[in-house]
Amino acid sequence: MSAALLIEQLLNGLQFGVMLFLMAAGLTLIFGVMGLINLAHGSLYMIGAFAAAGVAGWTGSFWLALMGALMAAAMIGALVEMVVIRRLYDRDHLDQVLATFALILIFSEGTRFFFGSLPLYLDTPDLLSGPTMLPGGIEYSKYRLFIIAVGLAVGAGLFWLISRTRIGIQIRAGEADREMIAALGVDIRKLYTLVFALGAALAGLAGAMIGPIQSVEVGMGEPVLILAFVVIVIGGIGSIKGAFIGALLVGLTDTLGRIMLPQLFGLFMDASSATTVGASLASMTIYILMAGILLFKPSGLFGGQS
Amino acid sequence: MKLKTLALAGLMASTSSMALADGVSIGMITTLSGGGAGLGIDVRDGFMLAIEQSGRDDIEMIIEDDERAPDRAVQLADRMIQSDDVDIMTGIIWSNLAMAVIPSATAQGVFYLSPNAGPSQLAGPGCHENYFNVAWQNDGLHEAAGAYANTAGYGNSFILAPNYPAGRDALTGYQRMFEGDVAEEVYTQLGQTDYAAEISQIRNSGADSVYFFLPGGMGIAFVRQYAESGVDIPLIGPAFSFDQGILGAVGEAALGVHNTSQWSQDLDNPTNAAFVEAFQAEYGRLPSLYASQGFDTANLILSAMEVAHPDDADAFRAALEAANFDSTRGDFAFGPNHHPIQDIYVREVVMQGDVLTNVVVGTALEDHGDAYADQCQM
Known part of the structure; x- marks a missing residue:
């Protein structure tokens, strides 16, 4: 594998990783602070995407669509917390799973009712469409670089929020002892x-x-939700740092596994069975990674007391 | 969600199929939600158009969404066979679902007519007298694409398909006919939505052509991301990678691309012209090849119903084998393993008015059967 291809694949893994981080950060905060398992987190991801598609279709602007998605998801999140989730904090996890699973069904059918079951498409903004040349002669999609930049910026912002602000202190305190x-x-x-x-x-x-x-x-949210759960289990529940490291690990493992495993099996198998076996095993790599990490660190990489 | 054209059918079905002696009950399991929804919706709409045009009111349709999940499809099939007592089943889009449902359905005496999936296992040793494929054996369009790649002068292809029965059939089919080298053979996950890693591999592969089989939402995601990536190696695909639904979502990135199909909206025969016009009038969009397959499947069933009731299995089967109906493909005939023998065309994506669509530019294979027919013992 050439160096250019390897760097490109690392970027792909990084981009996938920061996407997972955005999902996992919210999930781990909610679980850490409130002790709530929120299966409907994937629905909020879907709501963000549909809100963006709706606003983009209406105004034609990607940037407004992004703002609209943020606001729609935050508002629906707050509403759901006040109407449903608030009643679940004192219940056990099974009740929470049941109620938030019901939310998935409600949001999915509701979205289908308003938008139909055919997929919608968003266009990349002109500013970010097409490839750009990176140092070393590597061509890479501008939009994916943008995602990486936004993900890293959000990560830095969250660290600052949690460790340096009054809200952050309260969040950390809430994690440690909610009655106090x-x-x-x-x-x-x-x-x-x-x-x-x-x-x-x-x-x-x-x-x-x-x-x-x-x-x-x-x-579209449920497959990502499963990966986000893997990320927070690897990173340690409640830890933003763990979610970040876990997300990058999962992103890189998945991307590189997809590329390298078929080639690895190709060393000692005939080409066509190597590609099928490799592809099948590649879809398991992140779960193997999770199992391996849990073996040595049962509460995740940055998990506190279990 | 059930469409019942026969009142009280639910009650009658639970007593016995004799109660329905005049009517025929058809169970359709297809994909109506998620990334594969476009295919199932087209098959259903094409099928229902033919049923409506027939004007018959003795057909009970039970239509269910399998969500592209094999376990869900098996559940639905069990219910349709055991409690709804259907005579005929149809509709499945995906080969992994087909493999989970069809062998047990035909073993229980139900006729299954596939409007899409045609896995090699069911064309060869696993063939069954009650199983008919009205679309194609999976390999067919890919074999034609391999033949086209030879004539177009490509010598080194990067080939890509999802890791499921039809994906493996696809790459086998392409390589059966393609005389050049294969730069790399890559299997992705079924339902995968991000192809960044594969596109990076393509960029660095040194291939002179990319052959990809990614139906439905997967194809849309791939072509959009491919256009965005700036890689300019020409794409070839079967019709599934450039059907009418994908073209609408992909936009001009697909202009000029060649793909292979047993059907096209501009095929010159009266049945097809009438079908395209009626479909547009009914649904307000151009039909895809899936819609044509649904339409042909329904018309085949209707033609056989003119001869015999499915309860008279031998006569009904003989009537299906005769394939005495007007196909949107022109001539239509079954081979010995109940799979079509048909011409496969090369199509090009063009802009007609302000709509992207496919037009026929040549014939890739004539009277093409499949490679598994001689392994079939019926």
């Missing part, structure tokens, strides 16, 4: 709504940014 910070006079209900809306907005942003690359369709 309520006793100290923090409005815990408002804090929970805020965290949920923040997580929803990140998922919506991820959905909106993936729109121009893939198609916008009902059910």
